[in-house]
Amino acid sequence: MSTSKNTTPSIFESLIPIxxxxxMLSASVYIYGDNSSYGGNQIALILCAGIASIxxxxxxxxxxxxxxxxxxxxxxxxxxxxxxLAVGAMIGTWIMSGLVPAMIYYGLNILSPSIxxxxxxxxxxxxxxxxxxxxxVAGTLGAALMGIAVGLGLSPEVTAGAVISGxxxxxxxxxxxxxTNLAPAVTETDLFTHIRHMIWTTGxxxxxxxxxxxxxxxxxxKSSNVExxxxxxxxxxxxxxxxxxxxIPLVVVxxxxxxxxxxxxxxxxGALIGGIFAVIFQPEVIxxxxxxxxxxxxxxxxxxxxxxxxxxxxxxxxxxxxxSLLTRGGMSSMLNTVWLVITALTFGxxxxxxxxxxxLVQALLSFVKSTGSLIITTIGTCIGINIVTADQYIAIVxxxxxxxxxxxxxxxxxxxxxxxxxxSATMTSPLVPxxxxxxxxxxxxxxxxxxxLPFCFFNLVNPIIAIVYAIMNFKIEKI
Numbered sequence: 244m245s246t247s248k249n250t251t252p253s254i255f256e257s258l259i260p261i262x263x264x265x266x267m268l269s270a271s272v273y274i275y276g277d278n279s280s281y282g283g284n285q286i287a288l289i290l291c292a293g294i295a296s297i298x299x300x301x302x303x304x305x306x307x308x309x310x311x312x313x314x315x316x317x318x319x320x321x322x323x324x325x326x327x328l329a330v331g332a333m334i335g336t337w338i339m340s341g342l343v344p345a346m347i348y349y350g351l352n353i354l355s356p357s358i359x360x361x362x363x364x365x366x367x368x369x370x371x372x373x374x375x376x377x378x379x380v381a382g383t384l385g386a387a388l389m390g391i392a393v394g395l396g397l398s399p400e401v402t403a404g405a406v407i408s409g410x411x412x413x414x415x416x417x418x419x420x421x422x423t424n425l426a427p428a429v430t431e432t433d434l435f436t437h438i439r440h441m442i443w444t445t446g447x448x449x450x451x452x453x454x455x456x457x458x459x460x461x462x463x464x465k466s467s468n469v470e471x472x473x474x475x476x477x478x479x480x481x482x483x484x485x486x487x488x489x490x491i492p493l494v495v496v497x498x499x500x501x502x503x504x505x506x507x508x509x510x511x512x513g514a515l516i517g518g519i520f521a522v523i524f525q526p527e528v529i530x531x532x533x534x535x536x537x538x539x540x541x542x543x544x545x546x547x548x549x550x551x552x553x554x555x556x557x558x559x560x561x562x563x564x565x566x567s568l569l570t571r572g573g574m575s576s577m578l579n580t581v582w583l584v585i586t587a588l589t590f591g592x593x594x595x596x597x598x599x600x601x602x603l604v605q606a607l608l609s610f611v612k613s614t615g616s617l618i619i620t621t622i623g624t625c626i627g628i629n630i631v632t633a634d635q636y637i638a639i640v641x642x643x644x645x646x647x648x649x650x651x652x653x654x655x656x657x658x659x660x661x662x663x664x665x666x667s668a669t670m671t672s673p674l675v676p677x678x679x680x681x682x683x684x685x686x687x688x689x690x691x692x693x694x695x696l697p698f699c700f701f702n703l704v705n706p707i708i709a710i711v712y713a714i715m716n717f718k719i720e721k722i
Contacts, residue, residue, distance in 0.1 A: 249303040249598075254606050256302070257599040260295040261631065264590070267291060272693070280583055280676050280685070280692070288586040288677060292593045299597030309596055316592025317585055320634060322507060323679045324584060327577045329510040330382040330687060335551035335572030336517030337383075339532065341483040341525050342492055344569060346387035347394060348479045351472050356395045356463055360456035363388045363402060364409035364701075368449065371413025374500035375420035377673075377680075379510065380410040382687045383493060389688055390568040394475045401459060403690040404698025407673050408452045412701055415445060415669055419503060422639060426664045429643035430650075432657040437665075440658040443718045444666050444708050452700035478562045484524050492516040518548035532556065571689065580686040584633065587677040591632025595641075600631065604645050614653055618663050618713035621646050622706055625667035635672035635680055639664045656720045666709035670702045 267290060271283035296309050337343050354362055366388070371380045385406040392402035414420045418434060427437035479485065496513040500506070521529060522544045529547035538546055555573025560566055594600040607624055611617045621642055628638040643664055650660045672680035676692035685692045697703075712718055 252298060252302050252597065252599050252602050254602055256298050257602040257606075259298060260291050260590075260594065260599065261603075263294055264288070264291040264631070280682070281579055284677055285582055285586040288583075288590045292586070292590040295590065295593040295597060295599060298599065299593065302597065304597050309593055312596025313589050313592045316588045316595070316632075316634075319636070320584060320588050320679055323683070324581050325507045326378060326510060327580055327584070327683055327686065328574045329507055329514060330378070330683070331555070331572055331574045331577035332552040333382065333510050333514035333517060333572075334386060334576075334687070335553075335555040336514050336521055336548060337386075337492065338556040338569050338572055339525060339528060339547070339551045340489060340492065340517045340520035341485060341528070342489045342517060342520070343387055343390065344479045344483045345485050345487075345489045346384075346493075347390040347568065348476055348485050350387060350391040351394050351476055354391060354395070356397055357460050358457065359392065359395060359397055360401055360405045360460045361453055363392075363405040364412075364453060364456050367406050367409030368412045369409075370497070371410045371420075372417045373413070374497055375414060375417035375423070375503075376500055376506060377407075377410035377414035377420075378683055378687075379496065379500050379506065380413065381406055381684055382510070383496065383513075385410065385688055389690075393564060393568060394472060396471070397463060398698075399688075399690055400694045401456075401698045403684070403688045403695035404700065405456050406688065407684055407695065407699050408449075408456075408701035411670060411673065411699075412445065412449050415665055416441065419501070422635065422665065422669045425636065425639055426643065426661040426669075427658070429640055429664070430647060430657040430661040432661050436658050437661045440662045440718075440720075441665060444662065444705060444712060448701050448705040448708055451704050455700050474562060475565055478560050478565045482558065482560055482565075483528060486524075489520060489524060492520055514552060518552065521548055521551070528558075532558070577686055580682045583677050583682050584679050587633030587679075587682075591628075591634060591637065594631055595637075600628070600641075603627075604642070608645075608649065611649065614655065614719060615713040615716060617646070617649060617653065617655075618659070618719070619710055621660065621663045622667040622709060622713075625664060626671050626706070629668055629671050629678055630675050633675065633678045635668055635678065638668035638672065642668070654721045656722050659719055663709060667706050670705045674699060674702055 267287035271279040271287050275283045299309055367380050367384060370384055371377050388406055389399055389402055392399055417423060427434050492513055495516055496509055499509040529544055533543050533547045553574050555571055555576050557570040604624055607620050611620050624642045625638045628641055672678050673684045674696050675681045681692045
């Protein structure tokens with residue numbers, strides 16, 4: 244979109260929006276704490292996008308070019324935004340249908356505190372491996388596991404870390420995953436060659452994470468509070484009709500995901516099936532949820548499901564822990580997250596359109612002197628792009644294109660680059676509060692990104708192992 248009058252920005256100009264963003268986001272977190280993503284971060288991102296736009300206009304880019312870039316950047320994430328809204332709707336109807344309460348009810352019988360974190364990670368890893376979607380797993384099983392953790396008196400933050408660690412292992416290693424297909428496509432290598440090469444960094448990372456989760460569970464000092472668990476289970480069974488039949492919507496969603504039905508229709512259909520199950524199995528729940536109304540008959544059921552889809556489900560059982568677990572969901576619960584995603588993508592799109600991001604990456608390339616430094620630079624670039632563009636796909640595609648020729652010059656097999664992209668871009672995406680992945684995980688699990696970040700051991704260890712391999716030149720294969 245640029246014309247001949249455009250001038251390349253200097254490295255100083257390219258750093259100005261980044262420095263401003265760091266300062267503003269730090270101020271936002273300091274002032275608002277865990278609530279910084281409820282407006283403070285969004286304002287910071289928009290203001291910094293404005294600063295980047297001014298620099299771009301100064302260098303010859305027109306506002307029309309910048310605006311087109313912003314629209315293009317946001318459009319690329321519309322699929323993710325629709326999934327966010329659909330997951331919110333699904334959580335609402337799955338609680339109303341009794342599915343989430345049933346998962347909590349049975350989970351409290353099966354899982355013990357000492358192995359809970361370990362088991363949560365394994366369950367999410369196997370589920371994501373089978374369907375190729377960390378988002379689907381976090382929005383379904385993850386939400387239920389969070390409830391079970393509260394029932395067992397365990398840390399929600401550590402549980403969120405276990406859920407995300409497992410979900411991202413499965414997502415990363417599944418041939419059904421979009422990122423697992425995208426990375427080898429960008430670098431022009433075979434899918435299964437890429438997956439086999441990832442085992443060397445991904446396998447040890449998961450083992451380390453599992454050991455840590457097991458130790459944390461054993462050392463948690465928690466034992467099953469029989470009275471507390473009984474209170475939660477009795478409250479659930481008193482307010483919902485609990486049976487294994489309620490798990491059918493979950494099975495349908497997993498089958499559709501396994502069959503590679505696109506995520507948005509899969510989740511939306513799951514939400515609608517949840518609504519149907521609510522009408523069939525929980526008519527009393529719907530009646531209480533709707534409250535006094537001039538409506539009658541089927542209209543009450545329609546109104547209840549409709550409200551759960553857009554505003555989520557709420558319940559007053561008299562038991563605070565149960566009420567907090569089961570009062571959530573609805574498309575409206577995701578609107579703040581959508582706001583965060585749009586502002587973050589706006590900032591990233593302006594940086595890319597005005598060539599500020601390109602200048603920063605080229606500056607990094609000047610420091611590359613060896614194979615090890617090339618891989619480490621690629622990792623750092625992917626993490627940086629995850630932060631400034633808020634999109635893991637951009638963090639895979641952009642560095643993949645920019646570093647591909649350098650890997651070729653050094654006769655490095657393209658599977659090294661594809662693995663590096665996943666070890667960094669895919670792994671760190673849920674650790675950035677304003678990244679689409681971080682925002683989704685926070686909204687789905689009900690835990691602030693910076694609160695669960697220290698416990699995403701798999702996501703934290705994986706890039707470190709990749710860096711160690713690069714320094715040692717271990718499993719870095721040439722053509």
